[in-house]
Amino acid sequence: MATKIIWETDMESALKRARxxxxxxxxxxxxxx
Amino acid sequence: xxxxxxxxxxxxxxxxNTLIPLRISFNAQPFASQFNLKxxxxxxxxxxxxxEHQRTVGFxxxxxxxxxLLLGIAKSHFDQERxxxxxxxxxxxxxxxxxxxxxxxxxxxxxxxxxxxxxxxxPLKEAFEYLQTHYPSSExxxxxxxYRLL
Numbered sequence: 001m002a003t004k005i006i007w008e009t010d011m012e013s014a015l016k017r018a019r020x021x022x023x024x025x026x027x028x029x030x031x032x033x
Numbered sequence: 034x035x036x037x038x039x040x041x042x043x044x045x046x047x048x049x050n051t052l053i054p055l056r057i058s059f060n061a062q063p064f065a066s067q068f069n070l071k072x073x074x075x076x077x078x079x080x081x082x083x084x085e086h087q088r089t090v091g092f093x094x095x096x097x098x099x100x101x102l103l104l105g106i107a108k109s110h111f112d113q114e115r116x117x118x119x120x121x122x123x124x125x126x127x128x129x130x131x132x133x134x135x136x137x138x139x140x141x142x143x144x145x146x147x148x149x150x151x152x153x154x155x156p157l158k159e160a161f162e163y164l165q166t167h168y169p170s171s172e173x174x175x176x177x178x179x180y181r182l183l
Contacts, residue, residue, distance in 0.1 A: 005039055005048050007056040011064065011083070014055040018081035024109050025079040026052040026102065029059050029070050030034070 034074050034092060041095040052078075052102065078105030086112055100130035104139055116146040137171035140164055144177065154183040 007028070008014040018025050038044055048054050057064050059073045068077060068085070076098075078087040087105030107122035123146065126139035144160025147153075161177035168174055 003045065005045050005054050007054045009056060011055065011057070014053050015081060015083055018053045018079075021053065022081075023051065023053050024081070024086070024106050025083075026048060026054050026105075027068075027077040027079055028034070028054070028056045029065070029068070029073055029075040029077070030056055031059050031073040 038093060038095050038098050044095045044098055047099050047102065051106070076101075078102065078109055080109050080113070084112075096130070097133055097135070100126045100133040100135035100139070103130075104135045104142075107139070107142060111142065111146060114149075116150045120146050120150075131167075137164055137168040137173035140168070141173040141177055144180070154180070158183040 008017065014025050014027075017023075039048075059065060059070055059075075064070075068075075072090050074090070074092065076089045076093075077085050079085055086109040087101075089101055093101055103122045103126050107119045107126070110116070110119035110122065120143060123139045123143045126133065126135055127143065130136060140160055140163050144156045144158075147156025147159075157177070157180040161174070161180040164171060164174040164177050165181075
């Protein structure tokens with residue numbers, strides 16, 4: 001069981017992974033402050 | 034989301050196993066402009082080409098986030114005319130999360146997918162009847178209202 005979500009922080013990396021793994025992307029626009 | 038929803042084991046497992054999680058600051062360009070971002074949290078389901086298929090704005094608790102994301106994945110399949118894959122996601126929402134806010138829309142979309150798959154209007158009428166019985170006050174019941182005549 002995963003203990004935390006491991007977020008991508010770069011769009012191109014996420015798109016590359018999405019194509020390779022056949023998964024959609026969850027894009028979370030967040031406020032870091 | 035960071036305090037309540039994302040630390041939930043069900044949410045963590047679902048996101049890690051089902052999606053590519055990507056986090057971008059609300060003011061990071063060019064993405065904030067490209068996606069017309071106005072408020073946080075904004076959660077968007079994208080396909081592998083970066084095309085948007087679903088957007089939610091505002092906090093969602095764990096019991097709402099998972100069905101909401103399933104619905105987003107279903108819409109991604111639907112928009113790409115992969116109706117059987119969409120139906121698989123929609124059935125999960127309807128069977129596993131019937132009390133969620135996403136369930137009525139899932140039932141509506143299940144009817145549409147059934148129609149798209151067969152060109153038989155029966156699934157649309159069944160969607161209205163199911164919504165009328167189980168979710169009589171839902172906006173999706175109103176949207177399906179014309180299908181009672183099919």
